[in-house]
Amino acid sequence: MIFPTYKYLSATIVTIMILAVGCDCGKRLTWNTTPYTIDIPAFFPPMDIPADNPMTVEGIKLGRLLFWEKALSLDKTISCGSCHSPDASFSDSDQFSVGVNGTLGNRNASAIINMGWSTSFFWDGRAESLEDQARVPVAHPLEMNVDWGTVVNRLQNDEFGNELCYPQLFFDAFGTDDISENLSVKAIAQFMRTMISADSKFDRWRRGETQLTDLEYMGYQLFLKEGGDPEDTPGGEFGADCFHCHGEAGLQFSDYLFHNNGLDATFENDPGRVDVTGWVLDSGKFKTPTLRNVALSGPFMHDGRFNTLEEVIEHYNSGGVPSTTIDTFMKYTSGGLQLAPQQKDALLAFLHALTDTTFTVNPDFQDPH
Amino acid sequence: MSHNFRNFILPIAIIVLLFSAGCRGCGEDTSPTVIGLHTQITWNGENISIGDTVIDLAGREVRPEKLFIYISDISLRQADGEWVNSKSLARLDFMPTSDFVDGVFPFEVLNESNVFDSIRFSVGVPAELNTDGVPFNYPNDHPLGVVGSADMFWPLMSSYFTMKFEGKVANTPGEEIITPFAMHPATNPLFRTLSFALPDTITLYPSENLSYQFEFDLAKTINGSGGTFNLNEIGHTMGNVENAIIFVDNLKDAWTLIE
Numbered sequence: 001m002i003f004p005t006y007k008y009l010s011a012t013i014v015t016i017m018i019l020a021v022g023c024d025c026g027k028r029l030t031w032n033t034t035p036y037t038i039d040i041p042a043f044f045p046p047m048d049i050p051a052d053n054p055m056t057v058e059g060i061k062l063g064r065l066l067f068w069e070k071a072l073s074l075d076k077t078i079s080c081g082s083c084h085s086p087d088a089s090f091s092d093s094d095q096f097s098v099g100v101n102g103t104l105g106n107r108n109a110s111a112i113i114n115m116g117w118s119t120s121f122f123w124d125g126r127a128e129s130l131e132d133q134a135r136v137p138v139a140h141p142l143e144m145n146v147d148w149g150t151v152v153n154r155l156q157n158d159e160f161g162n163e164l165c166y167p168q169l170f171f172d173a174f175g176t177d178d179i180s181e182n183l184s185v186k187a188i189a190q191f192m193r194t195m196i197s198a199d200s201k202f203d204r205w206r207r208g209e210t211q212l213t214d215l216e217y218m219g220y221q222l223f224l225k226e227g228g229d230p231e232d233t234p235g236g237e238f239g240a241d242c243f244h245c246h247g248e249a250g251l252q253f254s255d256y257l258f259h260n261n262g263l264d265a266t267f268e269n270d271p272g273r274v275d276v277t278g279w280v281l282d283s284g285k286f287k288t289p290t291l292r293n294v295a296l297s298g299p300f301m302h303d304g305r306f307n308t309l310e311e312v313i314e315h316y317n318s319g320g321v322p323s324t325t326i327d328t329f330m331k332y333t334s335g336g337l338q339l340a341p342q343q344k345d346a347l348l349a350f351l352h353a354l355t356d357t358t359f360t361v362n363p364d365f366q367d368p369h
Numbered sequence: 370m371s372h373n374f375r376n377f378i379l380p381i382a383i384i385v386l387l388f389s390a391g392c393r394g395c396g397e398d399t400s401p402t403v404i405g406l407h408t409q410i411t412w413n414g415e416n417i418s419i420g421d422t423v424i425d426l427a428g429r430e431v432r433p434e435k436l437f438i439y440i441s442d443i444s445l446r447q448a449d450g451e452w453v454n455s456k457s458l459a460r461l462d463f464m465p466t467s468d469f470v471d472g473v474f475p476f477e478v479l480n481e482s483n484v485f486d487s488i489r490f491s492v493g494v495p496a497e498l499n500t501d502g503v504p505f506n507y508p509n510d511h512p513l514g515v516v517g518s519a520d521m522f523w524p525l526m527s528s529y530f531t532m533k534f535e536g537k538v539a540n541t542p543g544e545e546i547i548t549p550f551a552m553h554p555a556t557n558p559l560f561r562t563l564s565f566a567l568p569d570t571i572t573l574y575p576s577e578n579l580s581y582q583f584e585f586d587l588a589k590t591i592n593g594s595g596g597t598f599n600l601n602e603i604g605h606t607m608g609n610v611e612n613a614i615i616f617v618d619n620l621k622d623a624w625t626l627i628e
Contacts, residue, residue: 233605251505280420328537328550328605334604
């Protein structure tokens with residue numbers, strides 16, 4: 001009676017040990033990370049790295065795997081990369097992204113490009129760090145719709161094949177194989193900070209490596225000039241008036257602030273920034289997106305209402321729809337920008353000169369799975 | 370005699386050294402003196418918030434929507450007339466009500482028992498920092514850096530804006546508040562320095578902190594001793610340089626030291 005029980009017990013213990021070894025993949029010996037220094041492109045400002053999340057080769061490697069990891073969604077069908085496609089400069093070419101179970105979002109997925117210099121994230125700026133940004137889509141009911149506890153449990157215990165061992169990767173990156181939400185978002189943020197674009201034709205022109213065409217240069221000058229006919233708009237210079245919000249001081253073509261660019265007269269459909277601040281003057285305001293790779297990252301605006309850059313230019317040329325909070329730069333009382341067809345073509349040419357395909361095809365950013 | 374002198378001199382030198390080191394190490398507070406300037410925005414003397422509706426000289430409704438200001442060179446005047454400059458520079462964002470700026474005077478700048486009778490500061494970025502400005506060369510937390518100067522740098526002129534005051538105004542009283550105005554003075558000629566006599570002469574000791582309350586009356590920037598202009602005629606960039614000059618010249622009327 002005793003002997004068979006012992007036999008079963010031994011078999012059980014051996015089975016448990018085998019299973020345990022299976023989960024406890026890898027060989028965690030000594031923790032020794034490799035610091036990663038970001039190469040700041042010419043004319044770019046310094047990038048602020050959080051003191052509690054220094055960049056390491058191991059952290060970036062883990063972050064890239066997690067960015068493309070479908071186990072971060074409820075039904076394991078989508079990853080961050082599913083809605084932030086390289087072809088679209090890591091945005092979504094659909095107006096609204098499809099979440100798990102086919103649910104549709106209500107805002108267009110922003111392009112992930114030079115996010116290490118951004119000071120707020122999402123169209124309404126509700127996240128103030130890349131780390132906090134990375135938390136949101138996983139748990140969002142219209143996106144990946146899974147609680148972080150489930151994700152952590154999967155990464156800690158599931159088999160992923162291809163010798164992919166998340167406990168080992170977390171140990172390599174952070175010195176612990178005890179996987180957590182915080183360490184996961186830190187790794188994703190490290191990876192996203194490496195996603196730097198600085199090789200558009202405009203960048204190469206700024207570095208003196210190439211020439212803009214006459215049309216592109218004309219578009220750049222329009223970009224920098226005040227908008228409107230001075231007869232109707234005091235101070236107008238017949239420009240396109242882009243620079244106020246898409247400032248080029250740090251070559252990110254965004255002021256990182258929030259504006260109402262005259263899309264709607266009321267804001268019931270999407271109140272925007274006011275949902276974060278509670279300040280009524282923020283109603284209908286959204287974060288200024290970068291113009292880098294704008295030719296690749298349509299559709300445009302927070303709700304993806306415009307499919308083409310021509311439509312976008314026409315919107316600004318019209319002056320927009322008046323409302324309480326419409327930006328004072330919009331020319332809604334003076335007949336719009338009144339750009340001539342050639343000027344629109346020039347502006348379009350300049351926007352295309354901001355395209356950097358070396359960024360979108362960079363092998364370091366592609367799906368490693 | 371010489372031998373005895375040597376016996377004394379060494380212990381005395383050691384004692385003197387110890388004492389002097391002790392004085393520097395623990396007896397003296399070398400932290401800077403901080404002069405805080407707290408500013409409340411008003412409209413004809415009434416406290417307001419950005420976003421409130423106010424009435425202009427013509428009885429039209431006005432809604433201020435944005436107010437960013439660079440404040441620099443907070444200085445104190447000594448009894449002998451010499452100004453002590455903190456070389457401070459800050460960006461004030463009055464979104465939505467009030468903001469403050471500190472003038473930090475390093476310990477070395479102030480001598481003990483300095484007597485001061487006036488305070489002054491400048492509106493705008495000092496000329497030596499406003500020539501061929503390059504925001505990307507500054508750290509992100511610097512007021513002239515790319516992030517710190519967001520919306521306050523004019524790339525075409527390589528210049529920082531002195532301040533930005535924007536909003537909308539009704540064309541006639543009771544009508545919709547719709548016509549935009551944007552006062553964007555920039556470049557060195559529109560830099561202004563404002564001086565205020567202190568209510569009482571102060572004796573300031575190193576490492577002592579003080580704060581002063583100011584009022585910034587936006588209505589007086591449009592109608593003051595420098596002149597008057599109509600908000601619904603200036604559009605963007607104030608329409609012309611003359612209006613911009615009136616606007617910055619009126620700052621001396623608009624800013625008041627309260628206490």
